[in-house]
Amino acid sequence: MAKKGDWVRIHRNVLEPSGRAASVPEDTKKVPLEMWDKGHLLEDAELGGECRVLTRTGRVEHGTLIEVNPQFEINFGDFVPEVLAIDDQLRDALFGGEQA
Amino acid sequence: MKDMSYNAVTGRMADIIQNAVGVDYKQFELGGIAFDYEKLMASTGYTLEDNIRIQESVNVGHTPIFELHNLTALARKCAKPGYGARIFVKDEASNPAGSFKERRAATSVYHAKKMGYKGVIAATSGNYGAAVASQAAMQGLKCLIVQECFDSHGVGQPEILEKARKCEALGAEVLQLSVGPELFYETLMMLEDTGYFNASLYSAFGIGGVETLGWELGHQFIEKYGRHPDAVVVANAGGGNLTGTARGLHKAGCNPKIIAASVDLSGLHMASDKAFNRKSFTTAHTGFGVPHSSKPDSCDLPRSAARPLRYMDRYVSVTQGETFYITEALATLEGMEKGPAGNTSLTAAFYLAQEMPEDQIIVAQETEYTGAGKSIMPQLSFARKNGIELKFGDPKDEIPGTNIIFPSRPELLKARDLDLEHIRRSYIKHAVGTYPIDKLSDVDLKFLAEETNTDLAFVKSVLGI
Numbered sequence A: 001m002a003k004k005g006d007w008v009r010i011h012r013n014v015l016e017p018s019g020r021a022a023s024v025p026e027d028t029k030k031v032p033l034e035m036w037d038k039g040h041l042l043e044d045a046e047l048g049g050e051c052r053v054l055t056r057t058g059r060v061e062h063g064t065l066i067e068v069n070p071q072f073e074i075n076f077g078d079f080v081p082e083v084l085a086i087d088d089q090l091r092d093a094l095f096g097g098e099q100a
Numbered sequence B: 001m002k003d004m005s006y007n008a009v010t011g012r013m014a015d016i017i018q019n020a021v022g023v024d025y026k027q028f029e030l031g032g033i034a035f036d037y038e039k040l041m042a043s044t045g046y047t048l049e050d051n052i053r054i055q056e057s058v059n060v061g062h063t064p065i066f067e068l069h070n071l072t073a074l075a076r077k078c079a080k081p082g083y084g085a086r087i088f089v090k091d092e093a094s095n096p097a098g099s100f101k102e103r104r105a106a107t108s109v110y111h112a113k114k115m116g117y118k119g120v121i122a123a124t125s126g127n128y129g130a131a132v133a134s135q136a137a138m139q140g141l142k143c144l145i146v147q148e149c150f151d152s153h154g155v156g157q158p159e160i161l162e163k164a165r166k167c168e169a170l171g172a173e174v175l176q177l178s179v180g181p182e183l184f185y186e187t188l189m190m191l192e193d194t195g196y197f198n199a200s201l202y203s204a205f206g207i208g209g210v211e212t213l214g215w216e217l218g219h220q221f222i223e224k225y226g227r228h229p230d231a232v233v234v235a236n237a238g239g240g241n242l243t244g245t246a247r248g249l250h251k252a253g254c255n256p257k258i259i260a261a262s263v264d265l266s267g268l269h270m271a272s273d274k275a276f277n278r279k280s281f282t283t284a285h286t287g288f289g290v291p292h293s294s295k296p297d298s299c300d301l302p303r304s305a306a307r308p309l310r311y312m313d314r315y316v317s318v319t320q321g322e323t324f325y326i327t328e329a330l331a332t333l334e335g336m337e338k339g340p341a342g343n344t345s346l347t348a349a350f351y352l353a354q355e356m357p358e359d360q361i362i363v364a365q366e367t368e369y370t371g372a373g374k375s376i377m378p379q380l381s382f383a384r385k386n387g388i389e390l391k392f393g394d395p396k397d398e399i400p401g402t403n404i405i406f407p408s409r410p411e412l413l414k415a416r417d418l419d420l421e422h423i424r425r426s427y428i429k430h431a432v433g434t435y436p437i438d439k440l441s442d443v444d445l446k447f448l449a450e451e452t453n454t455d456l457a458f459v460k461s462v463l464g465i
Helices: A082-095 B006-011 B011-020 B037-042 B048-057 B069-078 B101-114 B129-138 B160-168 B183-192 B204-225 B240-250 B286-294 B319-335 B339-356 B375-386 B420-432 B443-452 B456-463
Strands: A007-015 A035-043 A049-056 A060-068 B065-067 B085-091 B119-123 B142-150 B173-176 B233-236 B257-263 B314-318 B359-362 B391-392 B403-407
Touching: A007 A049, A035 B142, A082 B069, A082 B375, A082 B391, B006 B183, B006 B319, B011 B183, B011 B314, B037 B403, B048 B101, B048 B257, B048 B359, B065 B204, B069 B319, B069 B339, B069 B403, B085 B204, B085 B339, B085 B443, B101 B129, B101 B204, B101 B240, B101 B391, B119 B183, B129 B160, B129 B359, B142 B160, B142 B183, B160 B173, B160 B375, B173 B183, B204 B240, B204 B359, B233 B339, B240 B257, B240 B420, B257 B286, B257 B456, B286 B314, B286 B420, B314 B339, B314 B420, B319 B339, B319 B375, B319 B403, B339 B359, B339 B391, B359 B391, B420 B456, B443 B456
Parallel strands: B085 B359, B119 B142, B142 B173, B233 B257, B233 B359, B257 B314, B391 B403
Antiparallel strands: A007 A035, A007 A060, A035 A049, A035 B173, A049 A060, B065 B085
């Protein structure tokens, strides 16, 4: 249960596959155009249920409640060893093997 | 109740845009296929000096130029004796929101405020979103950014997710969409709903704002080194960076070779759900750069102010692997960690410098900020998770969407020429379209020559007249 005023993330389909632009490629035409937005809940709502939110610009949006206090999921990913190999190769090429 | 279907909303585009930009684009049309480009550029009412003043008032511009001594030394090791121009970079990442795009946003937001709009909207998955959000924050307007961000499995490109975070950090609403060109449809609905100003990437406000970059470059080189650069490399996607920079350079009395550079993503369809997360570069790539050069008006305005073919002397592509490689070189050899897409022009410059004598100067005219999601490690990690093979070898063998090949030796990095004449021909064919060739006036023909940076003889030969 999320409370009125909670900061949440919502989702809904903007266009079903049948309503998509004529110009989109075949694989894209098979799936809906989806949207995600965030805002403060205008009334109590359940996760997975329909809700209305007030966004940061003051618009009212509606959709399915999918996350309360939504996180940013960006990070630096898994370590990629090739990056160190690039460093070694470049320093070797410029400084002739003397590790700077 | 208004009809909100795709066809109905896009059918109302002309009215929505006129309300959201405050400009009647019909006034620029010259009857046939031509329009008055300089009239469009002048229609903002802001001169170059005005744009400089506006940008200074919001902490944009006057970014430093740095000589990259170690990268130059490495280029000289790869070049024949006596070759390897001095390589410089203009550190646009030092703008408040971390990229040159803030020049493009500043005047739009300033103008929106002056005209009484309560907020601004921009359709962008790139640095422009953060730039508009930053300017809106500084100038006290609301801001809504519409992004194409996820594939149909809800998997987001890390670079775009980071930009969403940054926009939100700067106070904007970020409306995110799955893959598809209907980004503009959603933007039109938002413009209609909010009555905000359309801070389009392609407006004369935006492109006029970029002129300050070229103007600064020209003056900085005279002040610091007593001479102008011989070549300026500009990353090309929508064409605004190149158009604005070139116009600014010319206004500073500086006429270097203008070389466009894009990351090669040939074979990947930009609107494809499946291909969306198989690319590591979300901008500055051939998937935008080539079509926008030959069809500049396929944008969110009736006429784009970004017209790169007018100013382009040469157009080259570099690979994803090469651009990541030079991004790492900038970090490990020059001590500057910057975002990969912002190093597209530097990647090309590293190779192009090798074609030029040592006493010449080549400039990569931008850098961009970097961080979680948007640096080399998360991008490569994401590529590997999506089944892209990472390996060392000859970058010419790279297949976008299949592998990323880092040069196994620095001398294997090459900028490859795109067929500029073919792009010019393609532009002319698109511009004429179904218009009857025998009805083309002298004004139309002159326009086509200016648009393609060619002459009447070339235009006539393409049209077969």
